[in-house]
Amino acid sequence: MSAEPAALAALQAKADVLVEALPYIQRFQGETFVVKYGGHAMEDEGARQSFARDVVLMRSIGVNVIIVHGGGPMIQSALARFGVKSEFRAGMRVTDDATMEVVRMVLVGQVNQDIVALINQAGGRAVGLSGADGNLLRARKMLVGGEDVGRVGQPTRVDDGELRLLTRGGFIPVIAPVGVDAHGKPLNVNADLAAGAIAMHTIARRFILMTDVEGVRGADGQVINSLPAAAARAMMADGTIHGGMIPKLDCALEALDSGVEKVHILDGRQRHALLLEMFTDSGVGTEIVQ
16 A cells, blocks of 8 residues: 555655765764763753764764763762762862862762663673773863862863774763873863863864754854864954853864864754764854854
8 A cells, every 4th residue: 555645754754854865874984982971961861862873874884983971960960969079170070089089989980881771772792981991081280360270171082992892892981071190090081171181182074062952053043054273263252152161162273283184063952962063064053064
């Protein structure tokens, strides 16, 4: 029995989507994507499930996906439960020894394993790591505005041997951004910075920052679909781009300068945001290009 016209149109629309995705699938086979996963997308169950399925699908068509996650809201909640006071300076969490203990417990012991389980449940093969595993992420203490903010780290070196072994074996590395200093002591590394360092070192084809905003907005308030690096620098200089978007763009521009082909900023709260951005012509966020 043939399908009704409306049903047939819906099926043809699905086929059109697959055809549109085909050149991207062919182009990205064997390439590396580094995805920074964080914000409220980690708390919304629908967005979490969508993210896991997107990652598994990308791995299934031959994309090597490396995930670096944040966990700020979970850390804040845990600090409150333990009665540890939290303070921020220039967007960085002041991290004394007591705070570092909670940060490591939450990121490595809770958030990381939750994401691994989510992806595995969706049919993938995820493996949880922290920056301390195999000295994956070396870092040094960071000064913020010339001030010592405790055990906050700036990435200095990435040892990606373990990542290459895992991705070649079909696994999806999921990395908690806890680095180690030269003495093996843990440092709290901003997830954007950790993901950027890994993207630069692996010369990822794509570096994707999943945030709580739809993308970079221009002076007219509209999301910019494609943003050249020179234009991004000019918009930061004249104040069009400001606030929390500036460190993300700084991270993106540094990655581009290091050989990453494109950086994408998109809203992780949207269902299937990863697939829509990477495998459709229009995308749903902002791509930053040289």
